[in-house]
Amino acid sequence: MTIDRVRLTALIARERAAYEAAHPRSAELFRAAGHLFGRVPMTWMGKWSGGFPLYLDGAKGNRVTDVDGHEYVDFALGDTGAMAGHSPQPTVDALVERAGRLGGLTAMLPTADAEWVGAELSRRFGLPLWSFTLSATDANRWAIRLARLATGRSKILTFAYCYHGSVDESFALPGPDGEAVSRPGNVGAPVALSVTTRVAEFNDLRSVETQLAHGDVAAILTEPALTNIGIVLPEPEFLQGLRELATRYGALLMIDETHTISAGPGGATRLWNLRPDIFVIGKSIGGGIPCGAYGITDAVRQLVDAHADADLVDVGGVGGTLAGNALSTAAMRATLEHVLTDEAFTQMIALATDFTRGVQDTIDASGVGWSVSQLGARSEYRFVTPAPRTGSSSAAAGDEGLDEYLHLYLLNRGVLITPFHNMALMCPDTTKADVDLHTGLYAAAVNELVGR
Numbered sequence: 001m002t003i004d005r006v007r008l009t010a011l012i013a014r015e016r017a018a019y020e021a022a023h024p025r026s027a028e029l030f031r032a033a034g035h036l037f038g039r040v041p042m043t044w045m046g047k048w049s050g051g052f053p054l055y056l057d058g059a060k061g062n063r064v065t066d067v068d069g070h071e072y073v074d075f076a077l078g079d080t081g082a083m084a085g086h087s088p089q090p091t092v093d094a095l096v097e098r099a100g101r102l103g104g105l106t107a108m109l110p111t112a113d114a115e116w117v118g119a120e121l122s123r124r125f126g127l128p129l130w131s132f133t134l135s136a137t138d139a140n141r142w143a144i145r146l147a148r149l150a151t152g153r154s155k156i157l158t159f160a161y162c163y164h165g166s167v168d169e170s171f172a173l174p175g176p177d178g179e180a181v182s183r184p185g186n187v188g189a190p191v192a193l194s195v196t197t198r199v200a201e202f203n204d205l206r207s208v209e210t211q212l213a214h215g216d217v218a219a220i221l222t223e224p225a226l227t228n229i230g231i232v233l234p235e236p237e238f239l240q241g242l243r244e245l246a247t248r249y250g251a252l253l254m255i256d257e258t259h260t261i262s263a264g265p266g267g268a269t270r271l272w273n274l275r276p277d278i279f280v281i282g283k284s285i286g287g288g289i290p291c292g293a294y295g296i297t298d299a300v301r302q303l304v305d306a307h308a309d310a311d312l313v314d315v316g317g318v319g320g321t322l323a324g325n326a327l328s329t330a331a332m333r334a335t336l337e338h339v340l341t342d343e344a345f346t347q348m349i350a351l352a353t354d355f356t357r358g359v360q361d362t363i364d365a366s367g368v369g370w371s372v373s374q375l376g377a378r379s380e381y382r383f384v385t386p387a388p389r390t391g392s393s394s395a396a397a398g399d400e401g402l403d404e405y406l407h408l409y410l411l412n413r414g415v416l417i418t419p420f421h422n423m424a425l426m427c428p429d430t431t432k433a434d435v436d437l438h439t440g441l442y443a444a445a446v447n448e449l450v451g452r
Contacts, residue, residue: 001367001450008401011448015408019050022412025067026055048419049407059086061429064416072416073434075424080259083284083377084339085427091287094334098327106325113329117293120336124266125257127279127295132324132332136258136282137165139294140221142318143278144169146296147219147252149310150303157211157220157251159202161391163228164221164256164280172199173392178210201390202226203234205241212249219252219278220245224268227259230382230394230421231373239268243275252277252300258292261285262352262378262425265345271376287339289331339428348377348426351435355379355424358439366446377426409445410438 020027030052033039038046045053055067062085064074077083084091099105118130133139144156144167156169161183164170172193175181180193193199198217200207211217220242226232246253255276257267261284264271269279277300282292296304304310312318322328356374359381363370371387373380383402388394403422410417415438417424424438 049404076416076418081283084287085429088339090334090338094330098330105327113333117332133292134290136292139280139292140167143294151218153218157198161229169197172197217251219254221254231380254278256280258282263376286331287335291328344428351426362443380423
């Protein structure tokens with residue numbers, strides 16, 4: 001079905017006007033924030049439909065309240081950072097204990113919590129050795145350095161429109177001759193991407209092998225499914241093919257599950273029996289407290305240990321003063337032990353299945369020709385059918401007008417999805433009623449759009 005763009009423009013104008021009228025305090029705070037770059041604490045917070053972001057008053061579970069007093073059912077959950085829900089009580093209790101009675105938020109000293117978390121990550125994901133960071137971006141950066149050290153190779157193979165935080169190597173697209181070129185909008189790349197990166201298309205093993213054949217790839221860095229350009233699920237045998245190609249060409253396989261932990265308590269790595277050499281996780285495992293981690297196999301440790309001159313205990317490029325601090329490790333332990341449990345994932349995935357079914361029913365009934373994909377507790381719609389199989393095809397399906405309309409329509413009626421894309425995530429506090437609310441609003445929005 002062809003979308004009536006005149007109707008869409010009118011609907012967006014209506015929803016923008018309603019948004020501005022309902023949020024005068026958020027608008028006032030945004031316009032007064034002259035000392036902040038981009039008028040927000042971190043520039044990504046400016047990516048918001050309606051011209052200005054909501055300002056947070058409070059959040060608990062899967063509810064967010066803004067400074068104008070409106071409460072929302074939150075499916076954005078801090079773009080996965082709050083997948084455990086906002087301020088889960090076991091995590092809060094652990095933070096109060098550490099910050100209050102015990103004291104010592106950071107002291108550059110280990111705590112017993114760190115070993116507990118390392119053992120739990122090994123149980124869930126399989127890798128035996130772990131190190132902590134303050135974000136998955138940090139974990140990716142430091143693990144990439146280890147991969148280069150271990151293999152003696154300089155380049156990282158990534159996928160078009162992948163997401164690994166603000167890691168320089170991940171902002172690459174295939175150029176006309178197959179060489180890596182910078183993704184549009186990449187800010188201040190230190191060198192040409194072809195110097196550091198080789199790039200392939202997700203779900204295309206032939207393009208992967210072509211890049212590995214150069215013999216200079218230290219590691220393949222990938223998510224098990226692309227998640228920041230819509231959900232692009234792996235085709236059968238693709239991930240196993242990556243494992244086999246990495247082994248054949250002497251590269252390490254590095255899997256980033258910062259978003260795809262939505263697949264289950266052990267992420268896609270356990271669900272699909274993946275065998276990474278290096279593993280990265282972040283955001284959700286600390287219940288909202290800054291944290292991240294990377295795991296390595298014994299074989300990688302041995303390769304690293306062979307370089308006795310590598311400075312891993314001071315300023316050799318791996319580590320940071322606040323990484324592995326007492327507060328972060330306490331938060332990770334409480335969240336993994338008591339919040340993001342096997343039982344919680346069972347409930348979250350069932351709700352995401354209901355969410356996905358509701359969206360698909362509307363797509364089918366309306367004839368809009370869109371698609372929806374699910375990865376465990378995560379679901380996302382895309383304005384094309386069938387669902388894209390590569391990052392580039394998913395990027396081509398983007399539609400800023402439809403994004404803004406749907407985001408504002410839902411927000412103006414009490415439902416938040418992530419402002420960066422059309423992702424909805426379930427947390428332990430999400431209910432069937434919350435999902436049903438979205439299903440009804442989504443159907444109403446699409447029906448208005450198509451004139452039904």
